[in-house]
Amino acid sequence: YxxxxxxxxxxxxxxxxxxxxxxxxxxxxxxxxxxxxxxxxxxxxxxxxxxxxxxxxxxxxxxxxxxxxxxxxxxxxxxxxxxxxxxxxxxxxxxxxxxxxxxxxxxxxxxxxxxxxxxxxxxxxxxxxxxxxxxxxxxxSRGNQFEPPLRTDELAFYDMLAREDDTAIDVMGSDTLAVIARELVATMRRDIRTDWTVRDDVKAKLRSNIKRLLRKYKYPPSKQKEAVVQLMQQMEAMAPRFAEEGAP
Known part of the structure; x- marks a missing residue:
C-alpha cells in the first residue's frame, strides 16, 4: 500500500x-x-x-x-x-x-x-x-502547409477559427482562414500595450477589429459571437509575451 x-x-x-x-x-x-x-x-x-x-x-x-x-x-x-x-x-x-x-x-x-x-x-x-x-x-512544422507558412501565433488563431465552426473550412477555405489569422496577429501587435488586458479602451478596440475582420471575410455569422470570445481569450494568453517582445 x-x-x-x-x-x-x-x-x-x-x-x-x-x-x-x-x-x-x-x-x-x-x-x-x-x-x-x-x-x-x-x-x-x-x-x-x-x-x-x-x-x-x-x-x-x-x-x-x-x-x-x-x-x-x-x-x-x-x-x-x-x-x-x-x-x-x-x-x-x-x-x-x-x-x-x-x-x-x-x-x-x-x-x-x-x-x-x-x-x-x-x-x-x-x-x-x-x-x-x-x-x-x-x-x-504544421504551419508549413500554408503559403506563405503560418507562424506559431498565426496558427493558434487559425485553429481557433477552424474549431469555432466545423464548416468554416469547407465554406471559406483554409487559405481564407489563414489570411484572417495573419491579420489578427498583425492587429494585435499593432495595438499591443503592456497593460492592455486591464484597459477597457484597448480591449474594446481589439474586439471591434476582430468583429470587422470576421465580417470582412464572411465568417459564418452564427459563430461570430463565440469566435470573438475565444479569440480575445487567446489574445489575452499571448499578451504578456507580445508585450515583452514589443511591437515590431
Whole structure:
C-alpha cells in the first residue's frame, strides 16, 4: 500500500511538472526532497530507468523500442514515461496555442481512461502513445502547409477559427482562414500595450477589429459571437509575451 501510494504521488508530481503546475506541499512531504527534485528536473528519466528502458526521443520511437516497452514487466512504467514526455513536449510545441494544447491533453486523458477501464491492453496504449508522439513531433512544422507558412501565433488563431465552426473550412477555405489569422496577429501587435488586458479602451478596440475582420471575410455569422470570445481569450494568453517582445 505504501509503495503504491508513493508511486501515485510521484506520478502526480511528474504530471503537474509537465503542465507547469506547482507540486503541493503534502506531495513534497510524502515523496521527500530527493524524489521531488528528480521529478522536477526530469521525472520521466527515473521512470524509464525503473523499467529498465532507455529513454527515447519522441522522434525515435522505433518498433524495437515499442516491442521492448510492451513487455509485461515494463509496460506500466513505459506508459507513464511516454505520457509525461508527450505532455511536456506538447506544451513546448503548441507554444500558447490553446486549441492544440487542449486537444493533446484531452486525447491523452481519454486514452488513459480507456486503459483504466480495461478497454485497451498496455501494449495497445503504448502503440497509441507512440502515434500521438509522432503528431507532437510534427506539430512544429504544421504551419508549413500554408503559403506563405503560418507562424506559431498565426496558427493558434487559425485553429481557433477552424474549431469555432466545423464548416468554416469547407465554406471559406483554409487559405481564407489563414489570411484572417495573419491579420489578427498583425492587429494585435499593432495595438499591443503592456497593460492592455486591464484597459477597457484597448480591449474594446481589439474586439471591434476582430468583429470587422470576421465580417470582412464572411465568417459564418452564427459563430461570430463565440469566435470573438475565444479569440480575445487567446489574445489575452499571448499578451504578456507580445508585450515583452514589443511591437515590431
Amino acid at each position: 505504501t509503495d503504491i501510494r508513493t508511486w501515485m504521488a510521484k506520478l502526480d508530481a511528474q504530471d503537474r511538472v509537465s503542465r507547469g503546475e506547482p507540486i503541493p506541499d503534502d506531495i513534497r512531504r510524502l515523496l521527500g526532497d530527493i524524489v521531488v527534485t528528480a521529478a522536477e528536473t526530469d521525472g520521466a528519466v527515473d521512470i524509464y530507468s525503473e523499467a529498465g528502458l532507455e529513454r527515447p526521443s519522441l522522434d525515435q520511437l522505433t518498433p524495437a523500442w515499442e516491442q521492448n516497452a510492451s513487455m509485461p514487466d515494463k509496460a506500466q512504467m513505459a506508459i507513464e514515461g511516454l505520457r509525461a514526455d508527450i505532455l511536456r513536449e506538447a506544451n513546448i510545441a503548441t507554444n500558447g496555442n490553446a486549441v492544440r494544447h487542449t486537444m493533446f491533453s484531452e486525447r491523452i486523458n481519454k486514452l488513459m481512461a480507456r486503459y483504466t477501464n480495461q478497454q485497451l491492453t498496455a501494449a495497445q496504449v503504448i502503440s497509441e502513445l507512440v502515434e500521438l508522439a509522432k503528431e507532437v513531433v510534427e506539430e512544429a
